Amino acid sequence: MLRTLQYIDIITFQRDLLEWYDQNKRDLPWRDNQDPYRIWVSEIMLQQTQVDTVIPYYGRFMAQFPTVFDLAAAEEQTVLKAWEGLGYYSRARNLQAAAKEVVASYAGVIPADPKALGSLKGIGPYTKGAILSIAFNMPEPAVDGNVMRVTSRILKIDDDIGVPAVRKKFEAVVRELIPESDPSSFNQALMELGALVCTPKNPLCTLCPVQAHCRAYEANVVSTLPVKSKKKPKKKIPYAVVLIQTASGNHVIEQRPDAGLLANLWQFPMVPVGEVGNDHIASWLYQEYGLALEHLKHVGALKHVFTHMIWELTVYTADLTDETIYDKRLKAVTSEALQTYPFPVSHQKMMHYIIE
Numbered sequence: 001m002l003r004t005l006q007y008i009d010i011i012t013f014q015r016d017l018l019e020w021y022d023q024n025k026r027d028l029p030w031r032d033n034q035d036p037y038r039i040w041v042s043e044i045m046l047q048q049t050q051v052d053t054v055i056p057y058y059g060r061f062m063a064q065f066p067t068v069f070d071l072a073a074a075e076e077q078t079v080l081k082a083w084e085g086l087g088y089y090s091r092a093r094n095l096q097a098a099a100k101e102v103v104a105s106y107a108g109v110i111p112a113d114p115k116a117l118g119s120l121k122g123i124g125p126y127t128k129g130a131i132l133s134i135a136f137n138m139p140e141p142a143v144d145g146n147v148m149r150v151t152s153r154i155l156k157i158d159d160d161i162g163v164p165a166v167r168k169k170f171e172a173v174v175r176e177l178i179p180e181s182d183p184s185s186f187n188q189a190l191m192e193l194g195a196l197v198c199t200p201k202n203p204l205c206t207l208c209p210v211q212a213h214c215r216a217y218e219a220n221v222v223s224t225l226p227v228k229s230k231k232k233p234k235k236k237i238p239y240a241v242v243l244i245q246t247a248s249g250n251h252v253i254e255q256r257p258d259a260g261l262l263a264n265l266w267q268f269p270m271v272p273v274g275e276v277g278n279d280h281i282a283s284w285l286y287q288e289y290g291l292a293l294e295h296l297k298h299v300g301a302l303k304h305v306f307t308h309m310i311w312e313l314t315v316y317t318a319d320l321t322d323e324t325i326y327d328k329r330l331k332a333v334t335s336e337a338l339q340t341y342p343f344p345v346s347h348q349k350m351m352h353y354i355i356e
């Protein structure tokens with residue numbers, strides 16, 4: 001047995017946690033059954049995203065793509081549109097690429113084999129463990145930041161959870177804790193405890209079903225765990241975004257490159273203003289896209305925070321002097337058509353400047 005586990009009575013801990021889960025689990029749409037496709041989609045959506053935000057997206061996504069075959073056969077732009085607003089769009093692209101692989105290589109049956117499942121795009125160690133345990137009832141750990149926080153407190157583990165290699169230690173610990181009889185409920189119970197009771201700030205220790213097993217509580221060090229090294233401050237990148245209208249009242253939009261950040265999504269033209277300043281917006285757009293503008297007007301500003309950086313966006317409106325658009329990256333579309341393209345959240349938020 002691992003040294004970290006020598007102070008815990010694993011059997012009673014499992015029993016206390018599972019009894020609490022049985023009586024307190026939230027009624028969530030992906031808990032209706034153990035269909036691996038439904039579990040998979042939910043786990044991808046829940047990465048970096050709150051449950052309350054995911055629920056309506058999940059319902060619409062499952063109605064639009066009820067099976068792995070439907071998702072595999074869909075147009076990428078349709079999938080991105082369904083994901084619009086959820087952020088981290090590479091999740092949607094990887095999910096669809098993996099769905100195509102499941103259809104092509106596994107006849108549409110999601111593999112219950114750890115190696116095969118882990119080789120699919122977008123399925124990392126956590127998601128693999130979650131699908132194997134929740135859908136297939138296999139005793140596999142599913143360790144994310146939430147589970148590391150809970151486990152670090154219960155077992156008083158003070159390794160830095162910001163260090164990637166530390167996850168392996170937690171996986172080994174959780175593997176020992178999972179009961180063979182019900183891995184599905186056990187992993188979900190750990191996650192649920194982290195979401196409802198053992199929260200990052202002000203955990204509800206007095207109401208906690210596993211308080212009797214918790215070494216951090218016993219030693220009065222709950223507030224010091226988990227240990228997490230500070231992240232570097234996010235880099236701020238300023239852009240001017242220009243909402244350009246053509247003479248016939250259409251709007252100029254641009255498709256982002258097919259790789260990298262927000263790949264293949266649509267946006268309003270963005271001008272890097274870090275070095276050149278705002279005076280050069282019109283000349284930059286002319287040089288980059290051949291767009292001749294007039295009536296450039298400042299209308300607002302907003303920020304968008306990504307994992308590693310922040311976009312600081314200053315928003316302008318402008319008119320195009322010439323109806324013709326030569327650059328292949330751009331399109332001029334009507335206000336109605338604008339709604340059918342997938343946009344990142346920051347650009348969706350700007351639409352009210354041009355649409356009543």
Ligand code: SF4
Nearest residue numbers: 198203205208211214
């Ligand atoms: Fe978390 Fe407090 Fe429960 Fe320990 S007693 S598991 S710190 S909520």
